[in-house]
Structures are given as C-alpha cells and as structure tokens.
Amino acid sequence: METEKFKTALKVELDRLNSEMKELGVKNPGVKGDWVERTNDLDTVSADLNDVADRTEEYDERRATLATLEGRYNNIKRALKKIDEGNYGICEVSGEPIEEDRLEANPAARTCKAHMDEAL
Numbered sequence: 001m002e003t004e005k006f007k008t009a010l011k012v013e014l015d016r017l018n019s020e021m022k023e024l025g026v027k028n029p030g031v032k033g034d035w036v037e038r039t040n041d042l043d044t045v046s047a048d049l050n051d052v053a054d055r056t057e058e059y060d061e062r063r064a065t066l067a068t069l070e071g072r073y074n075n076i077k078r079a080l081k082k083i084d085e086g087n088y089g090i091c092e093v094s095g096e097p098i099e100e101d102r103l104e105a106n107p108a109a110r111t112c113k114a115h116m117d118e119a120l
Contacts, residue, residue, distance in 0.1 A: 075108040
C-alpha cells in the first residue's frame, strides 16, 4: 500500500477542512480539538422577529455543518495518527486490511467494505 500517497491526500483534506471550519466557527479554548460555531448578534430586544428567526436558522445551519466537518476532521486526524503508528488501513471492526479502492475513495476510512455501515 502506498501510505505516503494517502498521507498527502489526508493532509490536503485536513487543511481544506480547517479553512472551512474557520469560516464557520472558532476553536473552543476549553476543549482541545473542539470547535464552536460563531454567533451573530442576536439583538432580540430591538430586532425584527423575522430577523431573529433568520439569524437563528443560520446559526443552526452553521452548527450542523460545523459538526459534520469536525467529525470528518477528527477521522482524518485519526487516520494520520494510524499512519504514524504503522497501523493505517486496518478495519477497526474486523482487524482485516481495508480494501485499496475504499481507501482511494475515502483515505480516512475506519472500516473495510463489509463493515462500512457499522457505527463506531
């Protein structure tokens, strides 16, 4: 397996995700590796109710998107750690090698095809 090729792809994706997350949120100073969404000024006293509703909806969308990106980011960090430890490409369920084409499609894959629908 060409681990260096996957490592490079993972690092590129990590940088891209980091940039996207910076647009939506900030690093949580109280929890290492955690991100929190940026908030808009929710002036609920003098703001129009429709504006408050729109801002609340935008906030919820940013929070959901950030959570998805953060999950992907954490999986990539896990995959890079596995490369460094020498156990990259091993299914976390069965302990068998993850298929090369699966890693091509998703270098941060944690399972082989047979276990890809199992929640970890």
